[in-house]
Amino acid sequence: MSVHEPLRAAVIGAGYWGPNLARNFRSSPDWDLVAVCDLDVDRARKVVGPRSTVDVMTSTAELLARDDVDAVAIATPARTHAPLALAALDAGKHVLVEKPVADRSGAARQMVALAAERDLVLMVDHTFCYTPPVLKMRELIAEGALxxxxxxxxxxxxxxxxxxxxxxxxxxxPHDLSILDFILPGGLVPSSVGAQGADPLGAGQTCVGYLTLPLPDGAIAHVHVNWLSPTKIRQMVVGGSRRTLVWDDLSPQQRLTVYDRGVDLGQPLPDRTTANVSYRLGDAWAPALPEREALGAMVAELAASIREGRAPRTDGNAGLRVLDVLETAARSLGDGGRLTPLGATTTRPEPELETVV
Incomplete structure (x- = not known):
């Protein structure tokens, strides 16, 4: 295939997220959407539209046997991600899978290994990593502005x-963890994970939770998630030695603000018992951000990684790093919230992969 010809994609799953993927593949100059596959044929037909030439299918086995599909996008329940992705990779297809990459790290590692063995792209749909604010955050951190x-x-x-x-x-x-993995130099590699949570409703699931993530060089990250708040907040503060950045995703006029304010620690005072602390009170500014849909940027990145033979920005290893944190958080939660080394082993056996056809 010429580098100027569109690549051919199929979407598996026509539920909540699949229609968004299908729409962006159809509108991208890099792609031709050739099929949408779902067990519910009427739901799939609704996605492609009444006059569409896009094929509607109900069998993933038949879809993966087609020779006119270069890549598949998987938007199905998490427990099916690994079996579908492994089957697609085995069939020679590049794979985009929505978050989380799998429902357990053992299966995710199989996916990463098979993609490398077959020289295929395995990409995770960490959508926020393709939004203009997060791309700008990554740029500012990488250039040392903070x-x-x-x-x-x-x-x-x-x-x-x-x-x-x-x-x-x-x-x-997973949203916050994928962003941290994307913007932090070296990715998300905490030494340990502490998770505290509560189920005040008696729902049988943790409804309010706090993650503590010690980072290299004495830094720390904290993530607060909550289903029970009457107010909606989507905010991230990234503090650096030079500047601090605040992202407010619910502020459409000024999503990003950079503050030239902070604390500087000088030489100890003569009594040697207290530090010489000074406070920096500089300006604040808001970077200009383009307006574009994140999923459009993501499918363009998928095409570029395939054509250039390189890993995408949110590859399978990125998804695996997020999954490792989530699994370690579950172990910490079960151990009273103690800091638990990342990737600490468990004796619980990995279940057999579910077969999906």
């Missing part, structure tokens, strides 16, 4: 739906 990162404080709370199958950490925290 200096050394000292702390990150992230809040994602609202009056949300209490999920029957996952707790608030697995429901909301």
């Amino acid at each position: 200096g050394d990162i000292h702390f990150v404080d992230s809040v994602r709370i609202n009056l949300g739906i209490v999920q029957p199958d996952v707790d608030v950490f697995w429901d909301l925290a």
Whole structure:
């Protein structure tokens, strides 16, 4: 295929997120959407529209056997991500999978290994990483505008739906963790994870949760997620040695603000018992941000990574790092909230992968 010809995509799953993926593949100059696959044929037909030439299918096995599909996007329940992705990779297809990359780290590692073995792209749909504010945050941190990162404080709370199958950490925290992995130099590699949570409703799932993530060089990150708040807050504060950045995702006029304010620690005072602390009170400014849809940027990145033979910005390893934090958080929660080393092993055996056809 010529580098100027569109790549051919199929979407598996026509529920909540699949229609958004299908719409962006259809509108992208890099892609031709050739099929939408779902067990509910009427739901799939609704996604493609009555006059569309896009094929509607109900069998993933038949879809993966097609030779006119270069990549598949998987938007199905988390427990099906690994079996579908492994089947697609085995069939020679590049794979985009919505978050989380899998429902357990063992399966995710199989996906990453098979993609590398087959020289195929495995990309995770960490959508926020393709939004203009987060891309700008990554740029500012990478160029040293904030200096050394000292702390990150992230809040994602609202009056949300209490999920029957996952707790608030697995429901909301992947957004914040994927952003941290994207913007922090070297990715999200905390030495340990501490998780405290509560279920005041008696819903059987943690509804309010706090994650503590010690980072390299003495830095720390804190993530607060909550289904029970009457107010909605989506905010992240990234404090550095030079400047502090605040992202307020619910402020359409000024999503990002950079503050040239902070605390400087000088030489100890003559009594050697107290530090010489000074406070920096500089200006604040808001970077200009373009207006574009994150999913459009994401499908363009998928195409570029395939054509250039490189890993995408949010590759399978990025998804695995987020999953490792979530699994460690679950172990910490079960151990009274103690700091638990990242990736601490468990004796619980990995279940067999579910077969999806």
